[in-house]
Amino acid sequence: MGISIGTYLPPWGTERARVPGYDEDALTMAVEAGRLAIGEEVGITRVVFVSRELPLLEGGNSAPLLAGLRLGRDVEVVERIGGAPATLDALTSAAPGTLVIGVDAGSAAGAAAALVAGSNPTSQVARVQRSMPQRTRLANGQPGFNDDDPRMLREIGVRASIEAAGLPGKPLAVAGLGARDAASWSAPDAPALPTVGASSVLFAIAALTEAGRSGLVAASEQAALSAANVDVSTGAVRRHERPVQPPVKRRQTPGTGVRVSLAAYDRAFEAKVRWQAGKCTKCGTLAMPPRYHCLGCGVDDSWEYTPLPYTGTVYTTTTVHVPVPSLESPYTLAVVECDGVDVRVLMHVTDMPPGTVKIGGHGRLVLRRVAMRSGVPDYGYAFSPDMPDKDKRGGAQ
Amino acid sequence: MKRVAIVGAGMTSFGEHFSLGIKDLVPMALSEAIASVDKGFERRDIGAAWMGEVGATDGHAAGILADSCGLLDIPVTRIENACATGQDIIRQAIYAIASGYVDVAIALGADKVRDTSSSATFWDWMALTRDMAWDFPLGLVAPANFALPVSRYLHEAPATREHLAMIAVKNHFHGVKNPKAQLRSEITVEQALNAPMVAEPFGL
Numbered sequence: 001m002g003i004s005i006g007t008y009l010p011p012w013g014t015e016r017a018r019v020p021g022y023d024e025d026a027l028t029m030a031v032e033a034g035r036l037a038i039g040e041e042v043g044i045t046r047v048v049f050v051s052r053e054l055p056l057l058e059g060g061n062s063a064p065l066l067a068g069l070r071l072g073r074d075v076e077v078v079e080r081i082g083g084a085p086a087t088l089d090a091l092t093s094a095a096p097g098t099l100v101i102g103v104d105a106g107s108a109a110g111a112a113a114a115l116v117a118g119s120n121p122t123s124q125v126a127r128v129q130r131s132m133p134q135r136t137r138l139a140n141g142q143p144g145f146n147d148d149d150p151r152m153l154r155e156i157g158v159r160a161s162i163e164a165a166g167l168p169g170k171p172l173a174v175a176g177l178g179a180r181d182a183a184s185w186s187a188p189d190a191p192a193l194p195t196v197g198a199s200s201v202l203f204a205i206a207a208l209t210e211a212g213r214s215g216l217v218a219a220s221e222q223a224a225l226s227a228a229n230v231d232v233s234t235g236a237v238r239r240h241e242r243p244v245q246p247p248v249k250r251r252q253t254p255g256t257g258v259r260v261s262l263a264a265y266d267r268a269f270e271a272k273v274r275w276q277a278g279k280c281t282k283c284g285t286l287a288m289p290p291r292y293h294c295l296g297c298g299v300d301d302s303w304e305y306t307p308l309p310y311t312g313t314v315y316t317t318t319t320v321h322v323p324v325p326s327l328e329s330p331y332t333l334a335v336v337e338c339d340g341v342d343v344r345v346l347m348h349v350t351d352m353p354p355g356t357v358k359i360g361g362h363g364r365l366v367l368r369r370v371a372m373r374s375g376v377p378d379y380g381y382a383f384s385p386d387m388p389d390k391d392k393r394g395g396a397q
Numbered sequence: 398m399k400r401v402a403i404v405g406a407g408m409t410s411f412g413e414h415f416s417l418g419i420k421d422l423v424p425m426a427l428s429e430a431i432a433s434v435d436k437g438f439e440r441r442d443i444g445a446a447w448m449g450e451v452g453a454t455d456g457h458a459a460g461i462l463a464d465s466c467g468l469l470d471i472p473v474t475r476i477e478n479a480c481a482t483g484q485d486i487i488r489q490a491i492y493a494i495a496s497g498y499v500d501v502a503i504a505l506g507a508d509k510v511r512d513t514s515s516s517a518t519f520w521d522w523m524a525l526t527r528d529m530a531w532d533f534p535l536g537l538v539a540p541a542n543f544a545l546p547v548s549r550y551l552h553e554a555p556a557t558r559e560h561l562a563m564i565a566v567k568n569h570f571h572g573v574k575n576p577k578a579q580l581r582s583e584i585t586v587e588q589a590l591n592a593p594m595v596a597e598p599f600g601l
Binding site for chain 2 (some may be wrong): 335
């Protein structure tokens with residue numbers, strides 16, 4: 001009950017800032033964080049996906065998001081463009097059964113999700129909408145204005161908004177600012193945050209929950225500010241934050257692009273993005289992808305979807321080093337045996353430098369953007385090798 | 398069933414052949430095969446022909462064979478069976494002769510993969526050979542397709558990468574003797590083992 005929080009950081013970048021892998025975008029990161037927040041909870045009726053890097057403006061992020069989160073196709077999805085204040089507003093106004101996900105998929109990347117189950121333990125204290133467009137991004141997604149003057153932002157942006165908000169005291173954390181500014185506006189011992197955008201305020205609440213500190217939390221973006229009281233006493237946090245490693249140098253080879261067949265995309269979607277095999281209703285034989293004719297008992301057209309396990313073992317693997325038009329080399333492929341079932345699937349290996357997995361290695365199966373095809377993100381599952389125990393942090397599932 | 402013999406063979410050299418289309422290469426190979434037959438052979442004695450092609454260049458393969466070689470009044474059939482296409486056309490010709498349906502048959506395989514730019518050829522080829530939703534976007538290039546089972550084989554069997562290198566050495570050895578081979582140079586096991594990696598465990 002209360003708030004269940006999941007956090008995800010891509011394994012690439014530096015200690016200061018993570019960056020998404022070549023196969024990650026805001027949607028795959030939202031799924032990583034969202035799954036951790038959901039855990040075993042059921043009854044989720046609404047998902048609010050807050051980011052300034054939504055993969056598509058038209059064409060639909062909602063269906064692959066729900067499929068990756070393993071939620072029903074009838075769940076309402078709100079795609080909200082915004083930063084830290086937008087995420088905090090979504091959280092304070094969330095009815096029970098709402099999953100709020102904030103994602104930053106540019107520089108300083110990360111995702112965090114909060115599931116409100118039972119009564120909402122956050123309450124809005126202040127909201128100030130002022131205009132301070134020091135940095136703009138245009139409707140086509142391209143950068144517009146960028147006036148990098150931190151002092152101007154601090155004085156007529158953040159300071160003026162905090163004063164206008166009339167906060168009852170210094171917040172325990174101010175999300176959305178760089179580390180130095182955040183520290184100067186916060187009460188002592190404010191948590192260090194890995195991001196400054198939509199996910200940052202949920203990272204702040206996650207850290208306060210772990211520290212058992214209830215109180216005022218603020219979220220800032222340019223001159224917009226929201227603040228809320230957060231009762232963390234009933235909260236829980238699950239993190240998936242692998243140790244950081246430098247991004248792998250990959251060579252992008254020019255090409256004509258990977259084209260999409262929408263009919264094939266549609267036929268594969270339920271199996272590929274919801275990670276379900278076809279199960280023969282007569283003999284139980286699994287097929288991935290599903291088959292018309294059962295190879296186990298020979299019956300025709302008699303199968304139903306059944307969930308596949310999200311863990312597996314490498315049956316065989318190879319790393320492609322040569323340039324491949326429209327792809328980035330090197331990359332590692334693996335045929336993965338799903339744990340406990342007689343199903344093998346070909347997939348990319350992710351989250352580790354190419355060529356580092358071995359036959360017999362164990363790992364998780366995670367939603368990734370397998371390819372960009374004619375402007376369509378193609379989502380599917382990839383193999384994420386388990387970390388050695390000493391490097392583990394939090395409860396990855 | 399009648400017994401069947403291969404009585405003639407011909408081929409073009411292997412290469413990019415930018416200046417030659419498939420309608421040039423196919424008749425070149427067939428004319429050489431006819432000329433190679435001991436004590437002579439008439440083209441009109443051909444009773445049926447099979448054309449093996451994995452891709453498609455300049456039109457339907459069976460029609461290209463019939464038109465470019467003047468085989469207009471006999472059954473002509475195109476076969477595609479991935480990398481086993483060449484063997485499969487020979488099998489079809491054997492069936493036809495052994496069953497008594499014809500006395501002489503032609504099995505001719507050709508592919509012209511360099512008529513589009515290399516950046517486009519790859520995905521055109523992949524679209525022919527991979528499942529559009531499941532394998533196509535993953536970049537399962539042909540070397541990787543074979544590297545996956547071979548990696549597993551090396552894992553299960555006592556064979557090693559040195560054994561793979563010995564196969565490459567043997568293939569190069571035979572290539573030297575063939576004036577139409579693409580690569581006509583001998584290599585050593587050490588060279589094969591140290592070659593730049595294409596798709597592990599296969600080097601260049």
